[in-house]
Amino acid sequence: MDGRRSVSNVVAQILVFAAVFSAFISILWQINSNLRAQGLTAGYGFLFRSTGWDVAFSPLPYTINDSYIRVLFIGYLNTILLGLTCLLTASFFGLVVGAARASNHPLLRWSGTFYVEATRNIPLVLQIIFIYLLLINAPATSHAANFGEVFFLSSRGVFVPIINIGILGNVFVALGLTLCLILAAMSAVKPGSDRRKYLLWLLAVAAMVLLFVVVNLAGRPAAEWLSIPKRQGLNFVGGQTIAPELMSMFLGITIYGGAFIGEVVRGGLNAVPRGTLEAAKVLGLTPWQSFFYVHLPQAVRIMIPMLSNQYVWLMKATTLGIAVGFTDFFMVVSTSINQTAHTIELIVVLIIGFLILNGVISFAMNVLNRVVNKGGASIR
Known part of the structure; x- marks a missing residue:
């Protein structure tokens, strides 16, 4: 049977x-x-034809004679760079806001509540447009706001110093340093054997970042290692210009995403049993030690599945760049459709691109979830 x-x-x-x-x-x-x-x-034969149009921001060299496949790759790269940066900064803001919302201090709790309620109840696209309008109405370049002769703000964007290893090189260094901070935090909250393992990973990542910088700067005079923006006539030379389109997207997604991640953090912190925190207090731990060694590590186990959904959503939010003219993957595909009329082929490319990108994020978060919950998945 x-x-x-x-x-x-x-x-x-x-x-x-x-x-x-x-x-x-x-x-x-x-x-x-x-x-x-x-x-x-x-068919996809059009991908190898020249575009005939320029892009506002590109981490790689690009001319109007380059092919569609190159401009699609640049748009995809812009989406990845913007998305990863926003995920990191939104996570930091979310941790701060969530901790403030879960604290017993009335001022911190009320401040966190005001931030969350004022941010998440306004559509993200409106926040991005509002920030963009503020940036393009900043002082002209000749009267740019000066922050220590290193950072400058004008209607053309934000001018920041940069290591002379290219945009992608600086992104690699920034991600490496961020990973070092995460590993340092993990080693601080883990017991003996696990702590040594994370410290070894920390030293390995730091050595890779240092080796990358040394190899790329070898043979150059020390004065050329760092490029600092300097005023020259009606413009700036040196450094890196962050255009208003990119800056508004970065600030908008970071602020908006931080509010939602803050609620995830608050929920995870409140889900930790009070008995555990009282036991930490009895053992003589200070409030900061209790938070970083007991409260937060247990809350992370609860937060990771919910954070996965937020990270995927924030990565998809980069498609709003078309509202302010940021050349992300979605905008490049839209422009290519208007130019070539190959709608179906380009929509398929767009779908596959985001499936791969968000699939990688989901896979990484699932791996992190298994690692964090290896010693015991549930909190009772």
């Missing part, structure tokens, strides 16, 4: 798969017939 049921289940699955596959092939055939009827041809 069980054998017949097993065979019938397999047959049913094959029939369902065949029906879905046939429907998919039928849809593709109909789409191809409609395109031919309109004198259009499907």
Whole structure:
């Protein structure tokens, strides 16, 4: 009896798969017939044609004679750079806000509540546009706001110092240093054997970052290691210019995402049993020691699954860059559709790109969840 049921289940699955596959092939055939009827041809051969248009921000060299496949890669790279940066900064803001919301100090709790309620109840696109309008109405370059002769703010953007190893090199260094801070924090809250393991990883990552910087700066005079923006006439030379479009996206997603992540952090902190915190107090731990060694490590186990959803959502929020003219992956695809009329092909590229990107984030968070909960997944 069980054998017949097993065979019938397999047959049913094959029939369902065949029906879905046939429907998919039928849809593709109909789409191809409609395109031919309109004198259009499907295919990805257009990717190797020159675009004829420029992009506002590119971490790689780009000219209007480059191909569509290169501009799509640049847009994808812009989305990755913006998304990863916003995830890191939003996580930091969320940790601070969540800790403030869960604290017993009335001023901290009320401040965190005001920030969350005032931020998450306003649509993200409105916040991005508002920040963008503030930035483009900043003082002209000749009267740029000066912060210690190192940072400058004007209507053309924010001018910041940069290591002379290129944009991607600086991003690699920033991510490496961030990873070092995370490993240092993990080593601080882990017991003996695990602490040594994280310290070894910390030293390895720090050595890789230092080696990368040394190799790229070797042979240059010390004066050329760091590029600092300097005023020259009506503009600035040196350093790195962060355009208003990129800055508004970064600030908007960071502030908005920090509010939601703050609520996740607050929920995780409040879910830790009070008995555990009282035990830490009895052992003589200070409030800061109790928070970093007992409260936060246990709350992280609860927060990670919810943080995964927030990170995926924040990465998808980068598509709002089209509202202020930031050349992210979505905007590049939209412009390419207008130029080539290859709508279906480019939408498929867009879908696959975000599936890969968010799939990597989900996979990384699942791995982190398994590592953190290895010693005991539940909090009771």
